[in-house]
Structures are given as structure tokens and as C-alpha cells.
Amino acid sequence: MKIMHVVGNRPQFIKLAPVSRELHKRNINEIIIHTGQHYDENMSDIFFEELGIPLPGENLYIGSASHAQMTAKAMVGLEKAMVKYKPSCVLVYGDTNSTLAAALVASKLLIPLVHIEAGPRTHNSNNPEECNRIVVDHLSNYLCAPDKESEKNLINEGICPGKIFFTGDVMYDEFLYCASRNYDGYLNQFPKEFVLLTWHRQENTSDKKRMEHIISFLEQINYPVVFPVHPRTRKMLEQFGLMERVENIDKIQIINPIGYKEMVILLNNCKILVSDSGGASKEAAFCGKKCLYMLDLVIWPKLLECGFIQNIDFDNKDSIKANLSLINNNSYGQDKLDVAQIFGDGHAAEKIVGIIEEYIN
Secondary structure (H helix, E strand, O other): OEEEEEEOOHHHHHHHHHHHHHHHHOOOEEEEEEOOOOOOHHHOHHHHHHOOOOOOOEEOOOOOOOHHHHHHHHHHHHHHHHHHHOOOEEEEEOOOHHHHHHHHHHHHOOOOEEEEOOOOOOOOOOOHHHHHHHHHHHHOOEEEEOOHHHHHHHHHOOOOHHHEEEOOOHHHHHHHHHHOOOOOOHHHHOOOOOEEEEOOOHHHHOOHHHHHHHHHHHHOOOOOEEEEOOHHHHHHHHHOOOHHHHHOOOOEEEEOOOOHHHHHHHHHHOOEEEEOOHHHHHHHHHOOOOEEEOOOOOOOHHHHHOOOEEEOOOOOHHHHHHHHHHHHOOOOOOOOOOHHHHHOOOOHHHHHHHHHHHHOO
16 A cells, blocks of 8 residues: 655645654555645755655645646646556645645546545635635545534535544644654743744735734734744735835844744744634644634634634724734733644544555555
């Protein structure tokens, strides 16, 4: 049996790591196809090295382009790879254009398709990742839901319950793996108390006025802000002539993109996370930290319900004022979250590989 993983960005490398380790334990062959959706070395190669993931068998170098161009380039390259390697099944992760491309190609080649992190829904069709999630889920042969809400979404959409498995979240597996390691000294370069910022989504980087609203919000935060700047965000800030304004915010510390282990350290030690990343908002909850989410989307309903995610509406002055007050007055607290009740027991990868062995082998 040979398993093919298709990945293309940071969250997918993280989700792949525990599955790859479990496959290795069981002596199951694997091949990784990296679409090259993230081609910056700090956003790509570093993750393979630090997470102990085998190097990709091939990199398609599709780079950044429109959604249609990225998906089309990935499909052409993936078709060649799947014909060449003849995998027993294809594993796809999350909701990127790489995920969509792999799902379409595998389905047409009649190769069993396993979707890891199946079922999350924002119920907003304007969100490009939402379109990808829905199509991939309905093409998949085996759907691994990270939480019960996702499982319920899949059943409500009419997907055969026999295809759906509540496995828990592989990102929680990897978080526990990295959090158990010792990384002495890394925090010395940062203030003792800080707000962590991640900012990269298309909805928050494609419009100058939107970026100005976010910068205005950052200028009003009274605590130091640590900001690992994403290549896309830096590019758009420079294109709109806004990079200097960000650099001139006294309390902001801009750093280069970081690896996952460093992200876990920062999440464990920050006061609060300000982010537009669905993955980071969830990882913050793993640490018992809250996230102010910079989009009007609900990706993890249970975390919103528990108060671990709170949305910022940059078109609403009251929302901006309330969220600034929450940060500056240190009024968010640090509540406990029973992560296992929502995202499983930290053994999702074992369950996923067990499903592959039982149903595909």
C-alpha cells in the first residue's frame, strides 16, 4: 500500500506531520506531493525540517496566482504525479486550492480520497475556502471530521454516514507533540507581556481601506504586539504604501515568518491572539488563550460559544471599541477549555491510519 499526501501550505504541513509519523510506525509507504502553493522558504521548507516530515517526492511550484490558475496548475501536475506513483489512496488536508485540485484529480482517476479536517463550515459562500470544503467533502470516499459540529454538518448535507468518521483533530495531536518539547531561550527576544498577531487572509489583504482599518486598530493597542509577517501581507502592505506606517507603530515587533514550534511557544506565552487564521484561532484555544478573530466568519462554533473566539467587525465602531477595551483593560481572563470534548483525545492520526488500513488496504 502506498499513501499519497497532497499539501501546499503551513497548516497542511502541520496536519500531515502526525499522520506521517503514524504511517512510519506501521511501515506504510508514503509519498508527499508539495504543490508549491507556498514557495517562500520560511513558509515551506522550514516546516518539513522542524516537524520531521519526509521531504516531498515532488514539488509542483505552482506559486501564487488567481484561484483558477492555481487550481488548474495544481491539477495538471497532480494528474501526472498520481499516474506516475499509482497511490492506493490520496490524503488531502483542509480547504486550500491544492486540496480542491487533488480531490478533482483523484476522483477522475478513481483513486480513493481521504479528507482530513472534513466538515467545518462558515456558511458564507463568499469565502473561497468554503467552496473548496464543500466540493472536496462531496467528492471524498472517507471523511475525517475534527469535531462533532463538523460531523453534523456532513450528515446534514446528505453525505452517507458510513463515509464519515469523527477522528478528532490532527492539529491537536501535533500541538501536544510540540508542546511537550523544551525550547529554552526562544522567548528572550520578546516582551514579557505581548499580544500575538497573525494576518494573512485574502479578505484582509486585498483592499487598501481594509488594511488601513486593521492598522488603525493595531495603533490603538496599549500592549506590545508580536507580528510574524506573512509574505502575502508584507507584499500587499508594500504595494499599498502602508508598510512604513506599520513599522512606525512603537509597540509592534515585526519578525520573519516562524515555524510551528515557535508558534506554539508564542501562543502559550501571549496574553491574547489577534488573527484571521482559522487554524491559529483553534491552536490558541489549545493553549487556553482567546482569539479576537479579524473576519465576520464562524469557523469553530463551539469555540465562539465558549468565548474563546470573538469576532472583530472592522466596519463597526462599537465592535472595534469593545475589542480594544477587552485587550487594553486585560478583561478577557484565562478560562479553562476541555479541548478533548471538542477536538478529540490527541490520537486522531492513529484513528485516521486505522481507517486507511481497514477500508483501503
